[in-house]
Amino acid sequence: MIDRRVIFDFDIAFTNGGGIQGQDFRLDIDGDTIDDKALADYLVKDMQLLMVGEVEILNKHYIEEKHKRAAINLAADELLIDLSHSIFDGLVTYKGLPAPIICDYLSRERSKEFYEAGTEFQIGKIELVTNTGTYLDCPFHRFEHGKDLSQIALEQCAELDAITINAKDATAIGREYFVGKEISNKAVLVYTGWAQHWNTADYFEGHPYLTEDAAVYLRDCGVKLVGIDSHNIDNTTGKKRPVHSILLGAEILIVEHLCNLQLLPENSFLFSAVPPKIEGAGTFPVRAYANLKS
Structure with missing residues (x-):
């Protein structure tokens, strides 16, 4: 699909008085067009505006131009990318430094001594050097x-x-x-x-x-x-x-x-x-x- 961008002016009124205007704003869109309501909602959210009243979209037109930022239709599970390694018992991060020890301080079995039946807890204990994992x-x-x-x-x-x-x-x-x-x-x-x-x-x-x-x-x-x-x-x-x-x-x-x-x-x-x-x-x-x- 060819990358499309919308160019537009806007006039935003605030419910507590005043307003702001903008000219020749550009926005990446996923598709050929975007309606005024969706464009207004995106503009208000992107600018983190509060007390917004009427939003008027003016002089809207479209161009073919490579998108300047990540696509706006990413799936929810694609928005956050984990960049960390998991830390586990025995992991060697840096040769010569000790591996972490991860174990129970209070096991679920032992917790039965302190809580009623069906109410078990685990409290973990970790011993590690600070240069461990990511x-x-x-x-x-x-x-x-x-x-x-x-x-x-x-x-x-x-x-x-x-x-x-x-x-x-x-x-x-x-x-x-x-x-x-x-x-x-x-x-x-x-x-x-x-x-x-x-x-x-x-x-x-x-x-x-x-x-x-x-x-x-x-x-x-x-x-x-x-x-x-x-x-x-x-x-x-x-x-x-x-x-x-x-x-x-x-x-x-x-x-x-x-x-x-x-x-x-x-x-x-x-x-x-x-x-x-x-x-x-x-x-x-x-x-x-x-x-x-x-």
């Missing part, structure tokens, strides 16, 4: 006086405008992958395809990483967060970790061990990876996901 790094991970998980703002890790950078089959990912892209104030997610090796011996060796020059470029462009679907955002063959130092030194958060980045569009989506609010910790597992309903 996790977020904040400045305290690298710097003694950097902000810890309790001090970072939600605006740094939740509902961020995001962009996917395709670096599949690359190893040393340099600044050339990011030059010319709209990355300022965004979460930059680097797709390498390395997640296919997750939970195998291959995951730890020869993994893709960002170069120091790329980290400097990302910092200077003012990105908010950088994520990667690889074993580490840095080259782990030596003892230096310049990417962590540069990004976390600028309070740019890092998310490592992502997955499913191949399911994302290049842009026009939101990214979230929110950790618990823990004092004295610089890293913790997150449930990272993309919202294509941006």
